[in-house]
Amino acid sequence: MKLLFAKIYNTGKIDLRMKNDSLANYLKLRSDLLKERKQLENRLEQINEALGGSSEATYTPAEPSSGGYAPTNRTRRNKVSLKKLVIQMLSERAMTKEELLKAVVSTGYKFSTKNPLNSMGVILYGKEPKFRNEDGKFSV
Numbered sequence: 001m002k003l004l005f006a007k008i009y010n011t012g013k014i015d016l017r018m019k020n021d022s023l024a025n026y027l028k029l030r031s032d033l034l035k036e037r038k039q040l041e042n043r044l045e046q047i048n049e050a051l052g053g054s055s056e057a058t059y060t061p062a063e064p065s066s067g068g069y070a071p072t073n074r075t076r077r078n079k080v081s082l083k084k085l086v087i088q089m090l091s092e093r094a095m096t097k098e099e100l101l102k103a104v105v106s107t108g109y110k111f112s113t114k115n116p117l118n119s120m121g122v123i124l125y126g127k128e129p130k131f132r133n134e135d136g137k138f139s140v
Contacts, residue, residue, distance in 0.1 A: 077110045086123050094139035
C-alpha cells in the first residue's frame, strides 16, 4: 500500500509522484463507488416497481446508535421488577428463599424460567443491594 503522504528523501526533496498516485487512486475508487451506488439505486427502483411498490427507493439510513442495548419486541410481563419485589417483601420480614418465592408468586409475578429459585438467588447473593442472611433467612 502506498503512503498518502509525500516521502522525503535524504536530499530533502519531496517525491510528489507518490502523493499524486495515492490521490489519483482515491479519486478513481470514489468515482467507481458513486457509479456502483447509482446502478444499485436504479436496480432497487426496478425491483420496487416489479413488486408493485412505489418507484422511490425505500432505503433509509439507520439512525446512529445511542450505545445502549437494542430494544426487544417482547412485551413486559410484570409491572414491577423482581429486585423491587424482593426488597419490598424482605423489608416487611425475614424469609427463606422458598418463602420469598411463594410471596413473590402470590403477587402475580410471572417468571420466564423453569427454575425461579435461580433468579431469586442472583438477586439475594448479588452485590447491590446486600441482603443479610441469618440461618437461611434473608432480610434487608
